[in-house]
Amino acid sequence: MSVHSRRENINLADMIDITEAGRAMHVFATELYPICRSITGNGIRSTLGRIGEQIPLILHEVPSGTAVFDWTVPNEWNIRDAYVANANGERVIDIRRHNLHILSYSTPIHARMPLAELKQHLFTLPDQPDLIPYRTSYYQENWGFCLTHNQLMGLTDGEYEIVIDSTLAPGSLTYAECFLPGATEDEVLISCHACHPSLANDNLSGIVLATWLAQLLGQSERRYSYRFVFIPGTIGSITWLARNEAHVGRIKHGLVLTCLGDPGHTTYKRSRQSTAEIDRVVEHVLRHTGTAYAIKDFFPYGYDERQYCSPGFNLPVGCLMRTPHGRFAEYHTSADNLDLVRPEALADSLAKLIAIVQVLEQNRTYRNLNPMCEPQLGKRGLYGAIGGQIDAKSYQLALLWVLNYSDGEHALIDIAERSGMPFATIAHAATALQSAGLLTEDVQSIEWSAR
Ligand code: ZN
Numbered sequence: 001m002s003v004h005s006r007r008e009n010i011n012l013a014d015m016i017d018i019t020e021a022g023r024a025m026h027v028f029a030t031e032l033y034p035i036c037r038s039i040t041g042n043g044i045r046s047t048l049g050r051i052g053e054q055i056p057l058i059l060h061e062v063p064s065g066t067a068v069f070d071w072t073v074p075n076e077w078n079i080r081d082a083y084v085a086n087a088n089g090e091r092v093i094d095i096r097r098h099n100l101h102i103l104s105y106s107t108p109i110h111a112r113m114p115l116a117e118l119k120q121h122l123f124t125l126p127d128q129p130d131l132i133p134y135r136t137s138y139y140q141e142n143w144g145f146c147l148t149h150n151q152l153m154g155l156t157d158g159e160y161e162i163v164i165d166s167t168l169a170p171g172s173l174t175y176a177e178c179f180l181p182g183a184t185e186d187e188v189l190i191s192c193h194a195c196h197p198s199l200a201n202d203n204l205s206g207i208v209l210a211t212w213l214a215q216l217l218g219q220s221e222r223r224y225s226y227r228f229v230f231i232p233g234t235i236g237s238i239t240w241l242a243r244n245e246a247h248v249g250r251i252k253h254g255l256v257l258t259c260l261g262d263p264g265h266t267t268y269k270r271s272r273q274s275t276a277e278i279d280r281v282v283e284h285v286l287r288h289t290g291t292a293y294a295i296k297d298f299f300p301y302g303y304d305e306r307q308y309c310s311p312g313f314n315l316p317v318g319c320l321m322r323t324p325h326g327r328f329a330e331y332h333t334s335a336d337n338l339d340l341v342r343p344e345a346l347a348d349s350l351a352k353l354i355a356i357v358q359v360l361e362q363n364r365t366y367r368n369l370n371p372m373c374e375p376q377l378g379k380r381g382l383y384g385a386i387g388g389q390i391d392a393k394s395y396q397l398a399l400l401w402v403l404n405y406s407d408g409e410h411a412l413i414d415i416a417e418r419s420g421m422p423f424a425t426i427a428h429a430a431t432a433l434q435s436a437g438l439l440t441e442d443v444q445s446i447e448w449s450a451r
Pocket of ligand 1: 196202325332
């Protein structure tokens, strides 16, 4: 089997300057920020085009009206201009100033009406009077504008001209995939939504993290195949699952990436399976970072993990984020901007993501070839053979843990968890024991887990 092809352990973290990556991701987020994205249309299409300049990407267009499980791919929405002008012809609400001003999926209109009538189509946040809310009306035809509450209070009575130059018509839903084949057909799925307009943490942070991880993995040897999907939220994952139902068995691990650029600590939401390998790996990595983090059990709300973890699929897909949606004051407002998202937070999220992938790549199940009492390590040069920065005492202890629990039943992540030692120390010990002929990869357990 091809899973045996690689023995040496590549250290992904050594391949990248993480601080510089944080800065570069923020620059890319800044480029994508002004684009008026929605679940369909030219905004998401051009966003995917820009991502495609960074990584190999295949765009998929799914026609409006296509049935996807209980849903239907909606009409395509495009917006060219939208404003409200006062009696003097001055644009008092103007999409050119901020694309959150338009209710996403607004139908076209050109009309005049008094303020009282217009107000039925205006959305504000009275509790956050300086912020523009983000509102959508995907599945119920409507038109509207979003503005700050202070702006609304400043509007005088009188007649206003309303212009929304949009189209809502049959077209297609656009999503994109970056597939990086590995030594096995087993896949790691990385998914992020790309349908929010000028919102930085909720949307762009996940996009730039996925892009940078794909770039890095594209340059390294891979045991797993990696599939990155950039999709509109909800309808995108439903569409993707409907089109890929026959292949989802290949997905062995998965993560939804979102809200990864704010200064809060990392949060991991478990898959619905709750003890899948991805769940144990992420929790292990976070426990050993030495910084604050939070673990949440699965709940059927949030992002696209809802679809991947719907009972008919129940895929091992968790959600990696920093501050969860709805828990930061800037969420779904104009304050979710490029100041909220920090280069150092993006860098920290990328470092954790890389550490997670590193463990997935190296987590294997071995069998001790000398299980009758402890083998004599000294005569094989294993005592004192210290690798890297790992101190001698914990390294020797790691050798004993790996030997004792490599019975075909325990993978390296199990041994790391049981011993309380970092995965890297355990993996390093396993490599040394294998080189000394004391350990062999347990093919049976691999075939079993691949079923
Ligand atoms: Zn959102």
